[in-house]
Each structure stands twice: as C-alpha cells, then as structure tokens.
Amino acid sequence: MSKSSFLGADTIALHSGYQPESDHGSRAVPIYQTTSYVFDSVDEASALFNVEQGGHIYSRITNPTVAVLEQRLAALEGGAGAICTASGMSALFVTFFSLCSAGDHIVSAAQIYGSTVTLLKHTLKRFNIDCTFVDINDQDALADAIQDNTKLVFCESIGNPGLAVSNLPAIADTAHLQGIPLVVDATFATPYLNNPIQHGADVVVHSVTKWIGGHGVAIGGVVIDGGNFDWLKSGRFPTLTQPYEPFHGMNFWEEFGPSALAMRIRCESMRDIGAAMTPHNAFLLLQGLETLNLRMQQHVTNAQAMVSWLQEQDAVAWVNHPDIEPDQHTQTLFPKGAGSMLTFGVKGGRSAGAAFINALQLSSNLANVGDSRTLVLHPGSTTHSRLSETDLVAAGISADLIRVSVGIETLKDIKSDFGLGLRAAAKVAAAQIAQMEA
Amino acid sequence: MYIKVDNNSTFVATGGKPFDASLPTVVLIHGSGLDHRGWALQARWFAFHGYSVFAPDLPGHSLSEGDALTSIEAMGSWLVRALDVAGVGDVHLVGHSQGLLVALEAAEILSDRLQSIVAISTGSAIPVNPSLIETAQNDPNLAAQMMLQWGFGNQHQQGASAVPGMQPIGIGQRIMANNPLAIDLAACDAYTTGSKRAQQLADKGCPSCVILAAQDRMTQRSAGFILAQDLGTQAQVISNMGHMLPMEAPKQSLNIMKTFIQSIEK
Numbered sequence: 001m002s003k004s005s006f007l008g009a010d011t012i013a014l015h016s017g018y019q020p021e022s023d024h025g026s027r028a029v030p031i032y033q034t035t036s037y038v039f040d041s042v043d044e045a046s047a048l049f050n051v052e053q054g055g056h057i058y059s060r061i062t063n064p065t066v067a068v069l070e071q072r073l074a075a076l077e078g079g080a081g082a083i084c085t086a087s088g089m090s091a092l093f094v095t096f097f098s099l100c101s102a103g104d105h106i107v108s109a110a111q112i113y114g115s116t117v118t119l120l121k122h123t124l125k126r127f128n129i130d131c132t133f134v135d136i137n138d139q140d141a142l143a144d145a146i147q148d149n150t151k152l153v154f155c156e157s158i159g160n161p162g163l164a165v166s167n168l169p170a171i172a173d174t175a176h177l178q179g180i181p182l183v184v185d186a187t188f189a190t191p192y193l194n195n196p197i198q199h200g201a202d203v204v205v206h207s208v209t210k211w212i213g214g215h216g217v218a219i220g221g222v223v224i225d226g227g228n229f230d231w232l233k234s235g236r237f238p239t240l241t242q243p244y245e246p247f248h249g250m251n252f253w254e255e256f257g258p259s260a261l262a263m264r265i266r267c268e269s270m271r272d273i274g275a276a277m278t279p280h281n282a283f284l285l286l287q288g289l290e291t292l293n294l295r296m297q298q299h300v301t302n303a304q305a306m307v308s309w310l311q312e313q314d315a316v317a318w319v320n321h322p323d324i325e326p327d328q329h330t331q332t333l334f335p336k337g338a339g340s341m342l343t344f345g346v347k348g349g350r351s352a353g354a355a356f357i358n359a360l361q362l363s364s365n366l367a368n369v370g371d372s373r374t375l376v377l378h379p380g381s382t383t384h385s386r387l388s389e390t391d392l393v394a395a396g397i398s399a400d401l402i403r404v405s406v407g408i409e410t411l412k413d414i415k416s417d418f419g420l421g422l423r424a425a426a427k428v429a430a431a432q433i434a435q436m437e438a
Numbered sequence: 439m440y441i442k443v444d445n446n447s448t449f450v451a452t453g454g455k456p457f458d459a460s461l462p463t464v465v466l467i468h469g470s471g472l473d474h475r476g477w478a479l480q481a482r483w484f485a486f487h488g489y490s491v492f493a494p495d496l497p498g499h500s501l502s503e504g505d506a507l508t509s510i511e512a513m514g515s516w517l518v519r520a521l522d523v524a525g526v527g528d529v530h531l532v533g534h535s536q537g538l539l540v541a542l543e544a545a546e547i548l549s550d551r552l553q554s555i556v557a558i559s560t561g562s563a564i565p566v567n568p569s570l571i572e573t574a575q576n577d578p579n580l581a582a583q584m585m586l587q588w589g590f591g592n593q594h595q596q597g598a599s600a601v602p603g604m605q606p607i608g609i610g611q612r613i614m615a616n617n618p619l620a621i622d623l624a625a626c627d628a629y630t631t632g633s634k635r636a637q638q639l640a641d642k643g644c645p646s647c648v649i650l651a652a653q654d655r656m657t658q659r660s661a662g663f664i665l666a667q668d669l670g671t672q673a674q675v676i677s678n679m680g681h682m683l684p685m686e687a688p689k690q691s692l693n694i695m696k697t698f699i700q701s702i703e704k
Contacts, residue, residue, distance in 0.1 A: 006587050006595060006607075016597030052483040053689045054601035067602035074605040075597045080612060081604040227612040232501075248486075250454055255482075257475045257500070258612035259604050266603065 009076060009192065010293050017071030031283045032064040051247065051267070061270045065279040069286050073212075073222050076191040077204050080227025081262035083270065084220060084282060088187060088207025089115055090275035091221030095183055095203060096120075097273070098239060098264050100151045102128040107145045107152075107180075109136035109166060110394040111159035114384035116185070117391065120154070133394060137167050139174045146178050151236060152203075153180055157196055158188035158322060158339050160369075161379050161403045162396025165322045165338055167329040172200025179234035187211075187370070188339050192296040199333060202229040203261065210370025211340075213288040214295050218281040223265060227258030240264055295372060295408055299340035302414065303406040309415055310344050315352075315422040315429065317400070319344040340407075341369060345400035346422065348429030353378060353400050359424035362409070362417035374407035374414050440501075443520045449501030450524065451477070451493040453485025459525040462553070462703055466493035467517065467537030469559075470626060471574075471582065471619035473500035475609070476534065479601075479688040480695065487696075492529070494520055496540075499617045506618035510536070510629040514543020521548075530699050532556040534684050535657060536564060536626050538665075542635035545644070554645040554702050555669070556695055559654055559683045561661025562632030562668055566623045574620035582614035591653035591680030606685045633668050640670035647698040648673040649683065649691055656681035 007016065018029045037056045039045035047053045056062045066084050074082035085091040096119075100106065108120050110133040120131040132145040136155045146153070153175040155166040172182045181202035186194065190211045196204050204224040206212060213220070231240040231253050240260045243249035247267055252260040270276060277285075288295075307321045322330050322338035330338055346352045357365050363374040367382055377383065384397050392398075406414065439457055441448050450457070451466075451474035464484045466477040474481070474493040485491045496513060497504035507513045517540055521529065528551050533541035538560040545552050574581035586607050587595070599606055639646065646669035650662040659675070666673035674694055679687045 006583070007597075012597065017599070019593060019596060019598065047483060050482060050486055051479070052486060053479055053692070054599070054604075055689075056602065062602040064602070067599075070603035071597045071599055071605060074603070074608065078608065079605060080608040081601075083603055227608055248454055254449070254451065254501070255454065255475070255478050257473070258609045262603060 012072060012075045013292055014290050016075040017068040029065060029068045029283060029286050031279050033279050035059050051250070059279065060274045060276045061266065063276070063279045063282070066277050066282040069277075069282045069289070070222065072286070072289060073191070073206070073208070074224055077195055077224045078197045079204065079224035080258040082222050082224045083262055083265045084208070084222045084277040086221065086275040086277055087219045088205065088209060088221035089119065090273070091205045091207070091223045092116060092119060092185065094265050094269035094273060094275065095205060095223050096124060096129070096152070097269055098261060099181070099237065100124070100129045101239065103149060104129050105147050105150045106131045106154060107142060107150055108133050109155035109159060110134060111136075111162040111164050111396045112156050112185070113160040114379070114387055114395070117395070118386060136171060137164070139170055142171065142174050143178070146175070146180060150178075150180055152183050154183045154185070156185040156188065157194055157333070158341065159396070160188060161341070161343055161384070161401065163320055163322050163341055163343060164396065165327075165330040165333060168196055168199040168201060168333060170329070176200070179236060181229045188341055189334070190292060190296055192293050193300070193336055193339060194333050197224070197226040197228070202226045208285050209368070211296060211299065212292055213285045214292070214370065214372045215284065215288050216368060216371035216373070218284040220277045220281050220285050223262070225259055225262035231260055244268070298408040299406060300337035302408060302411050303340035303342055304337060305411050306404070306406050306414060306418070307342055310342070310418070313422055315346050315426040317345040317347045340405065342404050342406060343401050344404070345398060345402065346425040346429070348425055348432055349400045350380070352425040352428040352432070353402050355428040356402060356421035356425040359421045360417055361420060362413060369403075369405035371405065372408050374409060374417070375405040377403045379403050441520065441523050443516065443523055444504065446497060446502065446504035448497070448503070448520060449474070449495045450520070451481055451491065453481035453491035453493070455485040457492070457524060458490050459527065461488065461490040463490045463492055463526050463529045464699060465517070465521070465529045465531050466491065467531065467533040467540050468493070468496070468499070469535030469537050470622035471585065471614040471617045472610070473613050473617065475613060476682070476684045480684065480692045483692055483696065492521065492524065492526060500613060506621040508621055508625055510539045510625050511543050513540040513625070515547060517544045518547045527551060528553050530554045530556070530702070532558065532695060533560065534558045535560045535681065536622055539564065539626060539629050539632055542632050542639075545639055546635055552644060554647070554699060555639060556647045556649070556698060557662075557665055557669070558649045558691060559651050559657060559662070559681045560665065561657050562636050562665045563630060563661065564626040564657055566627040571620055571623045571627065574623055578619055579615045581619055582611050585614060585619070585656070586610050588655040589681040591651065591678060591686060593678060594680065594682070594686055600686065600688050606682065610682065610685065633664070636665055636668035640668060645698075645702050646671045647694065649694050650675045651679045651681055651683050651686075652677045653679060654681045
C-alpha cells in the first residue's frame, strides 16, 4: 500500500500538515497554546460538535499544533489518520480500549516493553480483558493462541529490550487469516527505518518521546490508523461497526471507513480519557521530527560501529543487535539497519555490569531511549524490575543485560566512555576470579 | 442503511440519521472509484438540518454488492431504481465528477421529481486518457495513486486536512484501490450525451449549481464552465483546492450546496 502523500519522507518530515500562508506567515508551526476555540456562530458550534464539519472545539480533543504532528506522522507512516496522545503508553491504552471490551482477549509478543507487559497482564485484566503472550515469530503458536474473543495481535517491530525483530508480514498473515488486526509498536524503528503498514500492520503506535523527538524534552505518543483493515468483514468489532449512542448512533465504519479507528479514538478516548498531547510538546516534537531522517542515519551508523567494537573487547561476554547475523526478515524489513539499540553483557555478571554503568562519564544512566545522547540502563533493576523471573526470561532479559541506546555523539567519544566502563567491569570480574581462586 | 436493488444488497449512507422519505431528499453521488465516505461531513449536515440524505455506494463499490455497472446510462437508471426502492419522491441530485454524469442520466428518468441539480468538480463530458484506464485494469493501486496525485490540490499534497489528524489522500487511496476504478473510468470516457442532457434541464428550468475547484487537474475547469453554460447557470470556483472538493473542502462546498438547496426549498 502506498504512502498517504506523494512527497519524499525528508520533505514530509519538514512540511506535511502545515503551510505558512495560513495564520500570519509563520514559517515554523505556531504553538496554539489555547484550551478552546471561538465559534463563528451557534450553528457552527453545533456542526462541530456533531461532526458535520472539521475543526477544533477544545484542546483535549484536537489542537492545531498537535494536528500538524498527527498529519505529518500519518503521512510518514502511510496511514489514513493519526491521533497524538500524552505518551506512548496512553497511545497503546486508547488503542486497546477502542478495540476491546470486557470479555475480550489480546495475543501479544512476549518480548516487549515492561510497562506494556504490565498494562496487558495486570491493568487490562481488571477490566476483564485477557492477554496471552507468545513467541511472536512462531506462527503456529500465534495461530493457536488466537481465540474466538481475540481482538488484536500486538508486537513491537523491534522488541524492547530483547531486540528480536518481529516478522511483520508473517504475523500479519496469521492474524488476518483469522480476521484479526495487527497492532505494532514501532518506537525502536521510527518511520525512517521501517513502515509497518507497508508490511501488513493495521495500526502503528509510537512513543514519539524517543527518536522522533530525539531531544529528550517532551513526552508523547501517537496511534496511526493504517486504514486497510475491514472491521465489518472481521465481524469482531462492534465498537467500530455498531451504532455509538453518544454520537447519535454514529457508525464509525460506515461513515468514515479507512479512518474509523482514528475517529473512534478521537470521539471517545480523547473525550472520556483525555490523555491529550499538549500543544507545546507537539511543537517540541515537531522540531525533532524535522531532522529524524538525518539523526537516524547517524544513530544507526554509530550503533553498528559500537556493536563491532564491543565484540572485540575482552571484557565483553556477549553483544546483541538485530544486524548481527540477521535473519531474512530482518534484512527485508530493515534494509537501512535495525535501529540503534543494542544490548550486551560484561564478564562478571550483574555486579560487573553495575560497575560498567557507574563508571561512565559521558553516557547517561537513565530510563529512556532514543535520545540523541547515548543512554544506558540495567533493565532487570529498572524498566522490567516488576516482572517475575519467568517473565524476565520470556522477555529475553538476563541478569547481566545492559541496554544501550546509542546516540549521535562523535563515535570515538562513545568508545572512550565505554572503555572507562569496561575497565571498571574488568576489575570487578578479576576480583571475582581471584575470590573464587582463593 | 442497506436496501435491495436488483437483488443486490446496496449500502446507502443517510448521514447518521434514519432515512425518512417524507423529508426533502438530497442525493449525493460519488465519483469514479470512490464511495459515500467522500460526503461524510456534508451528509451529516443535511441529515441533521431537516433533509433526508441518500448517498449510495454504486454496485460493486465498497459496501454495495453486485457487479459494477459499465455505462453512465446504466448507473443513472440504477440510481432511479434505488430511489424507488427507498420510496423517495422528489430529489435534489448532487454529483461529484462522474457522479454528475450519473445525475444527468437519472434526471432524464426522474423528470418532474427532480428539484435541482448540483455539479461539483466536473463537466458534461469526462474524457479519460486510455493509458489511465489500462493502468487501472492492470494495477489498481498505481492508478489510484495517479488519480489522487492529480485529484488533490497542492495543500493536500502537503498533508493538509479539513478534519484534524486525518490524511485524505491516504483515505482516498484505501477506497479507490479496492473499487472498480477501471470500469468507472471507461464508463466516463464513453459517455457523450452529458451536454445534451444539461441543456435539456436548462430548457425545463431546472435549478442548477456548478462548483469548481481552482486547482482541478482531473477535469479541466473550462469543461466545468461549459457545463454551467449548458445548465444555464454561473459556476462558482473554490480557490486553492483540487478535484476532490468534497473531501478537500467539505465546509466550503457544503456552504454553496446548502445555500443553493435551501433557496429552492424556500
């Protein structure tokens, strides 16, 4: 399926969704820092509330600055529409909330972000929505896990932090064969490296906090409606194909077709849950998006160089990156490289890993990824600390795993910093050996 | 709502309200490869302001079953049969692009039941480049891309949307690539009696309205002005917009449509 714009990705990232002749000729997208919008008349207000015309009512629902980011991201991913939210997690929540009701079921990849595991395994369970976790690239296991009440298959295009690449075309085929849509969190890939809709995904979610923003100053999320899934033919989605009473019995599928899910999220979730992105955050995220393509090239170049360098270091026990001996689907899905996340373990296990992180001077030990700066973290102690030992193994997280989000600094400086860490780790490992020998 | 026309399940959008044949009825007819969703916002306005809306998917398009009809004449007579099934009496016909050609043929059959006709981004003839028809036969996705590239104006090529957050080109692509575009285009190309039908309507004194787009690259504006002349009216041109006016400029096109239709209902 083609993109929803005929401009190149670099141009879309800079121009899509905004033209300066509107407003006052401002070349940059203005920040519409307002809660609400004056109606021309009572009739116009009525038309806006009843979806008889497009426009803005209240910034919890829509905002002009946020709309530019939405339209730009929808164009970059080749979608029919997009809804920005306060965070990546709220983007996931409104997606699940819009497709599932009590008694429904989700099938998810096991190797995903820890907070998403918590949402799927614990939070949604309180609303009687169950989840089965599977090895997402085992198509037999996936097919077996789909039940009569399954509403979606979920995966991350590159899993966090295991970095397994989901075989999107195969997963989509398995899901579609049973009338189920595929929802993909593509945060680690960004629209620069991979467009999941082109590979069979029906809904794409990003935490735009990460590489899309890149600066690490604003939290945000987005849901992109691919527009390809036939919600009626599936027969599983009354939220989209049956009348919705709060809007005079609106039938989202009949009235809006390819943008039915986006319109449902807009009309229901943004109104009732209100996890809206602020206009200022949208502005900041737009600044990042403008240079996404350039930054991602540098991220990937640095990451691949760091993988090679780490593999040569005596203190390193193992290194993981999807581009190390990539399988066929990784090469097909990620011809420009499979992202800038890597994981590795140092000899000496968890304590040596802690020494590595504590010795770093340039890289930051924090709970984020996708910043332009190099970031490191020990997931077992932080982002995935709430998972059981069994869940940690299922998520591909060993006790010694160090997660690295490789930044765009000068490569020699990252190596130099990691050299400090590895020397510290080596001392711990040597002390361990000496202790054992004693 | 779904109705049976020629034994085929036919979807007719009613603008979000139950269809009531006793109300003045506005019939919205989509263009080549499209469906009722192009009228989503206009349909809701008419439905919630004292009109009944009848916006069908032509046979074989989106939610309607059946084989696609291969001539504009067949589409026109089919439309009248669909209106009869729904018990509709008098109508205002609104046609976008190919939809106007269908309206002209339906008008011939409807005779005095026709209250007015509105033409949007169209002419009385729509010749189609044979290579486009061939592309639509062989590669519907590519043909849809080409149509949308020419169909949307400059702002929408750069991601503009009348509905915040949406991508009209992406929406159009999904609809058009899955509908019988090649058959529609061939039907448009073969249709040659539009000018005569328009002049007949003018002779009968049928009220008419022609809305054109300044950046229309699908049907030449000169063809639209000739149509207006045939219908005995003046064309109104919406600036900065392309051929896909119902999706590109729903508010502006609605304002002209409703002002015109309301003036007749008074």
